[in-house]
Amino acid sequence: MDRNEIFDRLNVVFRDVFDDSTITVGEDTTAADIDGWDSLMHITLISAVEDEFGVSFNMRDVVKMKNVGDMADLIENEA
Amino acid sequence: MLFTSFRFLVFLLALFAGYFLLPKRVRWMWLLLGSAFFYLCTGLKYCLFLLASILSAWAFGLACGRLDRRARAYDAEEHSREEKRAFRAALDKKRRLAAALVIVFNLGVLAVLKYADFVLANVAAAVRLFVPSFRIPSLGLLLPLGISFYTFMAVGYCVDVYRGVTEAERDPFKLALFLSFFPHITQGPIDRYDALSPQLFEGHGFDFDRVQRGLCRMLWGFFQKLVVADRLAILVDHVFDAPGSFSGLYLAFAVVCYAVQIYADFAGYMDIALGAGRVLGIELAENFDAPYLSSGIPEYWRRWHITLGAWFRDYLFYPIQRSAPMKKLNRALQKRRSRAFASLVTTSAALAVVWFATGLWHGASWHYIAWGVYYGVLIILSTWTKPLADRVVGKLRIDRGTSGWRMFCVLRTFALVLVGYVLFRAANVAQAAEIFGRIVTRFLPSNNAPGVSLGLDMADLKAALLGTAVIFIADMLKFHKVDVWKLFRGLPLVIRWAVLYAAIAAVLVYGVYGPDYNAASFIYFQF
Numbered sequence: 001m002d003r004n005e006i007f008d009r010l011n012v013v014f015r016d017v018f019d020d021s022t023i024t025v026g027e028d029t030t031a032a033d034i035d036g037w038d039s040l041m042h043i044t045l046i047s048a049v050e051d052e053f054g055v056s057f058n059m060r061d062v063v064k065m066k067n068v069g070d071m072a073d074l075i076e077n078e079a
Numbered sequence: 080m081l082f083t084s085f086r087f088l089v090f091l092l093a094l095f096a097g098y099f100l101l102p103k104r105v106r107w108m109w110l111l112l113g114s115a116f117f118y119l120c121t122g123l124k125y126c127l128f129l130l131a132s133i134l135s136a137w138a139f140g141l142a143c144g145r146l147d148r149r150a151r152a153y154d155a156e157e158h159s160r161e162e163k164r165a166f167r168a169a170l171d172k173k174r175r176l177a178a179a180l181v182i183v184f185n186l187g188v189l190a191v192l193k194y195a196d197f198v199l200a201n202v203a204a205a206v207r208l209f210v211p212s213f214r215i216p217s218l219g220l221l222l223p224l225g226i227s228f229y230t231f232m233a234v235g236y237c238v239d240v241y242r243g244v245t246e247a248e249r250d251p252f253k254l255a256l257f258l259s260f261f262p263h264i265t266q267g268p269i270d271r272y273d274a275l276s277p278q279l280f281e282g283h284g285f286d287f288d289r290v291q292r293g294l295c296r297m298l299w300g301f302f303q304k305l306v307v308a309d310r311l312a313i314l315v316d317h318v319f320d321a322p323g324s325f326s327g328l329y330l331a332f333a334v335v336c337y338a339v340q341i342y343a344d345f346a347g348y349m350d351i352a353l354g355a356g357r358v359l360g361i362e363l364a365e366n367f368d369a370p371y372l373s374s375g376i377p378e379y380w381r382r383w384h385i386t387l388g389a390w391f392r393d394y395l396f397y398p399i400q401r402s403a404p405m406k407k408l409n410r411a412l413q414k415r416r417s418r419a420f421a422s423l424v425t426t427s428a429a430l431a432v433v434w435f436a437t438g439l440w441h442g443a444s445w446h447y448i449a450w451g452v453y454y455g456v457l458i459i460l461s462t463w464t465k466p467l468a469d470r471v472v473g474k475l476r477i478d479r480g481t482s483g484w485r486m487f488c489v490l491r492t493f494a495l496v497l498v499g500y501v502l503f504r505a506a507n508v509a510q511a512a513e514i515f516g517r518i519v520t521r522f523l524p525s526n527n528a529p530g531v532s533l534g535l536d537m538a539d540l541k542a543a544l545l546g547t548a549v550i551f552i553a554d555m556l557k558f559h560k561v562d563v564w565k566l567f568r569g570l571p572l573v574i575r576w577a578v579l580y581a582a583i584a585a586v587l588v589y590g591v592y593g594p595d596y597n598a599a600s601f602i603y604f605q606f
Binding site: 016017019038039040041042043044047048058059060062063064 | 242243244377381392393396397398400401406409418419422425426430458462
C-alpha cells in the first residue's frame with residue numbers, strides 16, 4: 001500500500017473519530033496537535049484504524065506509538 | 080530516613096562525594112550500596128519484601144528472555160509455517176502464565192499487607208449485622224515503606240518485558256538499583272525501566288551547572304515542604320481533628336489550606352528527589368506540572384501525580400479497553416448504535432475500574448475509595464456530557480479563547496478538586512459527610528465553638544500565605560513554559576546569591592522546627 005494512500009485513509013478515520021472535517025494528519029502529527037486526542041480517545045482511535053486497515057496492533061505498539069508517522073509505519077509493516 | 084532530616088543531608092553528601100570520586104564504571108554499584116543503606120535504615124524486615132519483589136521481577140525477565148530466544152531459534156530452523164505458529168503459540172502461553180504469576184505475586188503481597196485488615200474488618204462488620212458479638216482480631220501486618228511505589232515499578236517492568244517494550248535485565252543488581260533507587264523508592268515518581276536504566280548505569284561526570292541546578296531544585300523542595308506544607312499542616316490537623324467545633328467558613332478555609340499543604344508536601348518531595356537525581360546526572364520522571372491551573376478534571380489528572388496516572392493508563396486502562404470482552408462489546412454497540420456510543424460505554428467501564436483502583440491504591444479505607452469513585456464519576460460525566468456542554472457554550476456564544484473563560488474553568492476545576500480533598504483528608508466517610516454538612520448548613524463564623532482558633536498565630540499564617548504566593552507564581556511561570564533556571568541565570572551575580580541566601584535563610588528561619596519538630600512525615604509516605 002502506498003504511503004500517501006495510508007495517510008488519505010488515516011485522514012478519513014481521524015475526521016470520523018474526532019468529528020472534525022478539517023483534520024489533516026502528517027508524519028509528525030501527535031496527540032498534542034489534535035483537539036480531543038487524549039488517553040481516553042486513544043484506544044477508540046486505534047480500534048478505528050485497525051478496522052479501516054484490517055490490521056491488529058499489539059500493546060507494545062499502542063503504548064510506544066509517538067506520532068501518526070509511527071502509526072503509518074506499523075500499518076505498512078502489517079498490511 | 081526522611082528527606083528533611085539532618086541524617087539525610089549527611090547521607091547525601093557522602094553519596095555525592097563517593098559517586099564523583101569513584102571510577103565511572105562502578106558508580107552505579109555505589110548508588111546501589113547507598114540505596115540499600117537508605118532502605119535498610121527503615122528496618123531489615125522491610126528489606127525482605129523488597130528483595131522478594133526484585134528477585135521475582137528478575138527471574139521473570141530471565142524466563143521471558145529464555146522463551147524469546149527459544150522462539151527465535153525455532154524460527155531460524157527449518158519447520159513449516161504451521162509448526163512455527165504452533166510452537167510460538169505454546170511459548171506465548173508460557174510467557175502469559177509467567178507474567179500472570181509474577182504480577183499476582185507482587186500485587187498479592189501488596190494486597191495482603193495493605194488491605195487484609197481492611198477486608199477482615201468489613202467482613203466482621205457485615206457478619207455483626209446478624210451476629211452482634213462477632214469479632215475478627217486485627218492481623219496488624221507491617222507495611223514496608225514505599226511498597227505501593229516499588230511494587231508498581233516492578234509490575235511495570237515485568238509488563239514492559241512481556242510486551243517487548245524493554246529488554247529483560249540479566250543482572251539482578253542492576254534491577255535492584257532500579258527498584259530501590261533512594262530518590263524514588265518511598266514516594267515515587269513511578270519510573271519506567273526503559274527510560275531510567277540507561278541513566279542509572281552510565282556513570283555521569285561532575286557537571287558544575289547540572290549540580291547547581293540539582294541543588295537549587297532541592298532547596299526549592301525544602302522551602303515548599305518545611306516553610307509551607309509543615310506550617311499549614313498544623314492548621315489543617317487542628318481543624319480536621321475536631322471539625323464539629325468549626326463553622327463551614329473555617330472548614331472551607333482549612334480544605335483550601337490542605338490543597339496547598341498536600342501539593343507543597345508532595346511536589347516539594349519530588350523537587351528534593353528529582354534535584355538529588357539531577358546532581359548525579361539522573362533525570363527522574365516529572366510528577367507535577369502546575370496542576371491547580373488545569374481547566375478541567377481530565378487535564379488536572381494529566382498534571383497531578385503524572386506517573387501514577389500514566390501507570391494506570393498503560394497497565395490497567397488500556398489493557399481493559401483492549402481485552403477481548405471489551406472489544407466484543409464495542410463491536411456489538413457499534414453495530415446497534417454508533418462508534419461514538421460504543422466508545423463512551425467501553426471507556427466509562429474501564430474508567431470505573433481504574434478510578435476504583437486509584438482510590439484503593441491510596442489507602443485501605445472507604446473514604447479513599449469514595450475519593451477515587453468521585454473522580455471516576457466526574458470524568459465519566461464529563462465525557463458523556465461533552466457534546467451537550469459544547470452545544471450550550473456555542474449557543475451562549477462564549478469565546479473559549481478568552482482569559483475570563485479560562486479563569487472560570489480553572490476556578491471550577493479547583494473547586495471540584497477541593498470537594499475531593501474533603502473525602503481524601505477526612506478520617507472516614509462519616510467525618511467527610513459532617514464537613515460537607517457544616518459547610519452547607521453552618522457556614523457563618525458565628526457557628527464556631529466558643530474560643531475556637533485555627534491553631535496558627537497570625538505571623539505563621541502570613542508566612543504560609545507568602546510561601547503559597549511564591550509557589551503560585553512559580554506554577555504560573557511553569558504553566559507558561561518559562562524557563563525559571565534561565566531567568567535565574569540571567570540575573571546579576573550579586574542578586575543570584577542574594578536570592579539563594581534568602582531561600583536558605585527562609586528554610587532555616589521559617590521552616591517548621593522547634594521542640595515539637597519530629598521531621599514530619601511526607602503525606603505520601605503512608606501510601
